[in-house]
Structure formats: structure tokens, C-alpha cells
Amino acid sequence: MARAATTTDAFNAVAEPRRRQILDLLVGGERAVNDLVDLLDLAQPLVSKHLRVLREVGLVDVRDSGRHRVYRLNAAPLKPIHDWVKSYERSWEERFRALDDVLEELKAEENDR
Amino acid sequence: MARAATTTDAFNAVAEPRRRQILDLLVGGERAVNDLVDLLDLAQPLVSKHLRVLREVGLVDVRDSGRHRVYRLNAAPLKPIHDWVKSYERSWEERFRALDDVLEELKAEENDR
DNA sequence: TTGACACATTCCCATATGGGTATATGTTTC
DNA sequence: GAAACATATACCCATATGGGAATGTGTCAA
CATH class of the missing domain: 1.20.5 (Single alpha-helices involved in coiled-coils or other helix-helix interfaces)
Incomplete structure (x- = not known):
């Protein structure tokens, strides 16, 4: 077997520093993806992928708002x-x-x- | 780039449940490798490999005692x-x-x- | 010295990662 | 409807993982 998937649990999801950064930003309140892209200075697809992992372990919730997707922390x-x-x-x-x-x-x- | 090495920091080292188990056992006191092998019901080489990771991030210290190697927690x-x-x-x-x-x-x- | 024991290391494999680039999907605005 | 915008997904790649099996290294006992 290989390493456990990042989506296995919060332990694995949070081992990635970028994902911790994202959570740190979301403590301050909801954020749309592009907001995060700017704040993290990271390519948009990467941010989306990290958000997906966080979503799969339940650390963030999403909400549609027009053509934006707003992410919110769930600690x-x-x-x-x-x-x-x-x-x-x-x-x-x-x-x-x-x-x-x-x-x-x-x-x-x-x-x- | 791939996923960060497990030896990068405690976050990564501890994402693996086996390694958390090992630490949980070491809270109770020092242990020799074979002790851990029995308690974990895991192949000896695997235990040694996990211990190596824990050592590299400083979560355990080793001490030689005759032909045993005794591991001790450093939290x-x-x-x-x-x-x-x-x-x-x-x-x-x-x-x-x-x-x-x-x-x-x-x-x-x-x-x- | 030889063998038994305790442990570490090496090699092999399947797997999923995080980044990059390109593209698909969906929503507004004109 | 077309173009612009916001986001997600697909694909490619290098890399290191955790497990398994075999083997190396060092120490004690007879």
C-alpha cells in the first residue's frame, strides 16, 4: 500500500502547509476562491484542488453565490x-x-x- | 513536486496512524523495538521504518542497551x-x-x- | 567460533500526491 | 447569443510512500 490519501482524515489533510494556510485565512470569515488565490499567491487550480481535499474531510463548506463559490471554515x-x-x-x-x-x-x- | 516527505515535520510524521500508535505506547515509558512489534502486531521492518521517521522529526530518542535499542518519547x-x-x-x-x-x-x- | 537474537537497511511494487498547463462548466454582462 | 469572468476538472510528471521479503550489522551466549 502507499501513503494514506490526503482525504482520509483531518490529520492527513492538514499535513499540507498550503491547506493550513487556507484554513488560517478562513478563520477570518468566508472567502471566495479568487480571494484565496490572491491571498495565497498560488495558481487557481491548485487552490481549487486543496479546497476539494478540505471539503472531502469536512473542514470547509461551500455555498454558491452568483458566479462565485464561497468557502467557509468548519473546524x-x-x-x-x-x-x-x-x-x-x-x-x-x-x-x-x-x-x-x-x-x-x-x-x-x-x-x- | 510530490507530497511533502513524512520526515518534513511532525504534522506529516503524525499523519500516519501507525506512528501515532507508537507514540501512544511510548507515553507509558521506554520500549525496545521488539516490545513495540509485539504490541502493534506489525512486521519488525515496518516498525523500524516508522521509528526512523519519528526519530528524524525528533519525536523519539534512541538509546542502546546491549543488543536492544530502547526508544523514548520526546513530545x-x-x-x-x-x-x-x-x-x-x-x-x-x-x-x-x-x-x-x-x-x-x-x-x-x-x-x- | 558459531549460532541465536535484535534490529536496521535494501530492494520491489502500487499508489496518490502537488504542481503545471490546458480545458470544461457555469454565470453574468453586453 | 457572444464575450468575459469564476471555478472545477483532466491530464502529465517526478517523487516518496507503506507494505512485503530478503539481507546486512552488531551483540550476547554456549
């Missing part, structure tokens, strides 16, 4: 990601604290000399 | 993911509240009839 599918990483929060905080301790020790040694 | 690279999704938390909560409101309305209508 719900991000919650599983949040829940998963959140369980590691304590873990990295411990490590950062441990690092701080080491730095403190080094500083103390420095002052002792 | 720090997950923090950027956490920070990114966290900024959407309000967004999905709003949407869930809106959904609740709709359900309440439906229930109220139900009672009125």
Missing part, C-alpha cells in the same frame, strides 16, 4: 487532532521544565566559578 | 501542532453550541405539538 474535524495532541501536553512541559533546570544549574555553576 | 515537536489546532478551539465550540441550539429548538417544537 469540527480538527477536534480529534486537538484531543490527541493534548494528551502529550504534560509530556513536553515536563521536558521543558527539565531543560530549564539544567540551564539553571549551568548558571549556578558559572556563578560559583 | 516537544508536537507542540506546534497543539498551538496550531488550539487556535481553532473556539471555532468548533461555537459550532457545537449552534448545533445544540438547533436541537433544543427541535425539542421545543416537539413538545408544543
Whole structure:
């Protein structure tokens, strides 16, 4: 088998930085495709393709408005990601604290000399 | 260009469910490769390959212990993911509240009839 | 030293990617 | 109806994937 499709779930969809950028733009409110094209400085077909992936995993909804298609954020599918990483929060905080301790020790040694 | 390498960053590394499973096991403490092989019920070469990816993005550290290689979690690279999704938390909560409101309305209508 | 064990690496394959370019579809405006 | 605009889709390409099978490398035990 090859790598899982980008449309498999939010984890895969969001691994692509361009798609994260798109979502970041949509937090500010709805946007038509051309808006996004200008803001992202990316070829229109690429934007459309990324939007399709986001649509397939439910991260955006579309609405027709004349000859525009307006995309809107739906953050719900991000919650599983949040829940998963959140369980590691304590873990990295411990490590950062441990690092701080080491730095403190080094500083103390420095002052002792 | 093709899809970004899995070793590009934590986002890509963690998009693969097997690798999330491995991290989930390592939260409980250090593990040797064969331990993981048994727990995951996955071929040993595959486990080694996944561990390599995790190592390359810094999500695990290795230590030699006799003829075993002991892997240990380092959650720090997950923090950027956490920070990114966290900024959407309000967004999905709003949407869930809106959904609740709709359900309440439906229930109220139900009672009125 | 030889064999058993633990692990990593290599090779093969099918697959889908993201970008580019060209074109199809649908909607306004004239 | 024709032209202009907005968007989606189709096609081509290079690339790396995850799995499988086989093999390499290093360590311990007898």
C-alpha cells in the first residue's frame, strides 16, 4: 500500500502547509476562491484542488453565490487532532521544565566559578 | 513536486496512524523495538521504518542497551501542532453550541405539538 | 567460533500526491 | 447569443510512500 490519501482524515489533510494556510485565512470569515488565490499567491487550480481535499474531510463548506463559490471554515474535524495532541501536553512541559533546570544549574555553576 | 516527505515535520510524521500508535505506547515509558512489534502486531521492518521517521522529526530518542535499542518519547515537536489546532478551539465550540441550539429548538417544537 | 537474537537497511511494487498547463462548466454582462 | 469572468476538472510528471521479503550489522551466549 502507499501513503494514506490526503482525504482520509483531518490529520492527513492538514499535513499540507498550503491547506493550513487556507484554513488560517478562513478563520477570518468566508472567502471566495479568487480571494484565496490572491491571498495565497498560488495558481487557481491548485487552490481549487486543496479546497476539494478540505471539503472531502469536512473542514470547509461551500455555498454558491452568483458566479462565485464561497468557502467557509468548519473546524469540527480538527477536534480529534486537538484531543490527541493534548494528551502529550504534560509530556513536553515536563521536558521543558527539565531543560530549564539544567540551564539553571549551568548558571549556578558559572556563578560559583 | 510530490507530497511533502513524512520526515518534513511532525504534522506529516503524525499523519500516519501507525506512528501515532507508537507514540501512544511510548507515553507509558521506554520500549525496545521488539516490545513495540509485539504490541502493534506489525512486521519488525515496518516498525523500524516508522521509528526512523519519528526519530528524524525528533519525536523519539534512541538509546542502546546491549543488543536492544530502547526508544523514548520526546513530545516537544508536537507542540506546534497543539498551538496550531488550539487556535481553532473556539471555532468548533461555537459550532457545537449552534448545533445544540438547533436541537433544543427541535425539542421545543416537539413538545408544543 | 558459531549460532541465536535484535534490529536496521535494501530492494520491489502500487499508489496518490502537488504542481503545471490546458480545458470544461457555469454565470453574468453586453 | 457572444464575450468575459469564476471555478472545477483532466491530464502529465517526478517523487516518496507503506507494505512485503530478503539481507546486512552488531551483540550476547554456549
